[in-house]
Amino acid sequence: MNYEKSSEKPQAVERNYRDTLFRMIFKEPEAMLSLYNAVNGTDYRDPGQLQVVTLENAIYVSMKNDLAFIIDCRMNLYEQQSSVNPNMPLRDLFYVAREYQGMVSSRSLYSSRPVRLPTPSFVVFYHGTARQPERREMKLSDAFQISVEEPALELKVVQLNISPGHNRELLEKCPLLEQYSCYAGRVQQYVREMSLEDAVERAVKECIREGILAEFLQKNRAEAIEVCIFEFDEEREMALLRKEEREGAKEELRDEVIAEVREELQEKVREEVQEELQEKVREEVREELQEKVREEVREELQEKVREEIEEEVRTRVRTEMLIELVCKKLSKGTAPEKIAEELGEETEFICRICQTAASYATEYDSRKIYDAMQG
Numbered sequence: 001m002n003y004e005k006s007s008e009k010p011q012a013v014e015r016n017y018r019d020t021l022f023r024m025i026f027k028e029p030e031a032m033l034s035l036y037n038a039v040n041g042t043d044y045r046d047p048g049q050l051q052v053v054t055l056e057n058a059i060y061v062s063m064k065n066d067l068a069f070i071i072d073c074r075m076n077l078y079e080q081q082s083s084v085n086p087n088m089p090l091r092d093l094f095y096v097a098r099e100y101q102g103m104v105s106s107r108s109l110y111s112s113r114p115v116r117l118p119t120p121s122f123v124v125f126y127h128g129t130a131r132q133p134e135r136r137e138m139k140l141s142d143a144f145q146i147s148v149e150e151p152a153l154e155l156k157v158v159q160l161n162i163s164p165g166h167n168r169e170l171l172e173k174c175p176l177l178e179q180y181s182c183y184a185g186r187v188q189q190y191v192r193e194m195s196l197e198d199a200v201e202r203a204v205k206e207c208i209r210e211g212i213l214a215e216f217l218q219k220n221r222a223e224a225i226e227v228c229i230f231e232f233d234e235e236r237e238m239a240l241l242r243k244e245e246r247e248g249a250k251e252e253l254r255d256e257v258i259a260e261v262r263e264e265l266q267e268k269v270r271e272e273v274q275e276e277l278q279e280k281v282r283e284e285v286r287e288e289l290q291e292k293v294r295e296e297v298r299e300e301l302q303e304k305v306r307e308e309i310e311e312e313v314r315t316r317v318r319t320e321m322l323i324e325l326v327c328k329k330l331s332k333g334t335a336p337e338k339i340a341e342e343l344g345e346e347t348e349f350i351c352r353i354c355q356t357a358a359s360y361a362t363e364y365d366s367r368k369i370y371d372a373m374q375g
Helices: 021-024 029-042 088-103 170-172 177-191 196-210 213-221 221-285 291-331 336-343 348-360 366-374
Strands: 065-071 075-080 119-126 135-139 154-159
Touching: 021 029, 021 075, 021 177, 021 221, 021 348, 029 170, 029 177, 075 088, 088 119, 088 135, 088 154, 088 177, 154 170, 170 177, 177 196, 196 213, 196 221, 196 291, 221 291, 291 336, 291 348, 336 348
Parallel strands: 075 119, 119 154
Antiparallel strands: 065 075, 135 154
């Protein structure tokens, strides 16, 4: 059964979409069919049974699916990812809705007869450096703010790890996928040792020489190299963005974490001191001291130690926070004397912090700097 494609014009966005290497390799029906058979354990042999329904040039919310095709009334949405993306169920929800919208655009949804739709299947082929299981299921309901046993809306995405050493049976069933995994793995390995351009060039030369994607790379060498470089540059950019987001979140939560850690530390120290005092009191007073004297001594010592510990903790937390402020200003190139003036602290103490912090540039760690100053 053939389904209609959407005639709707693509939504305009600022970012131009480029084909991924994965899409270039598997965009032909024969390649899609071999990939489908490997994933599902089937043995379809006629590419004519497969209907490609990938939304060409249609970018929706800044994303595009790699492969979309229908076979035997099943619509398969495949995508390759080099980083873990827990939002894939939501992305696929938008995409499959657009697919269905195109398929029923000429039919009435107010009819008394149900509109039949192909059964969807969502698969992500993961090839990256993060540690991931062989198979992982991501659910749209995982993102719901309130968890319910049977959500009214659900979409499941299966992530298959095709990084070197994973899902060997799957890769053996689809030689093209195995060769793609090998090529991508070499690029990821070589990029640690040389520039991205040199790493891609080396991987392409080796793979052609060893018969890995040889025909494809020989025919599309220039474009394949350009696409691969673009993909890795984009991946690096996203990694930097995620790092900045994490740092921003850390900064926003710092005060809250400090308060929580202080409370936990106080409770832990209080328990340790209580245990220590119980043993100490037993040794000092022994059996000849009355219970009343024992309780008085314990309370007196507890209060004294508690005050000392609390003062020590307050001093450390304040100093660590001061060190963090100094390090931020150092990162901006502010002179120690200027920092002391801005923070209202003694110049000698600020200079001492700056001298100690110099050993931890550029990733300053306030705790390590504090400990070094105490040593």
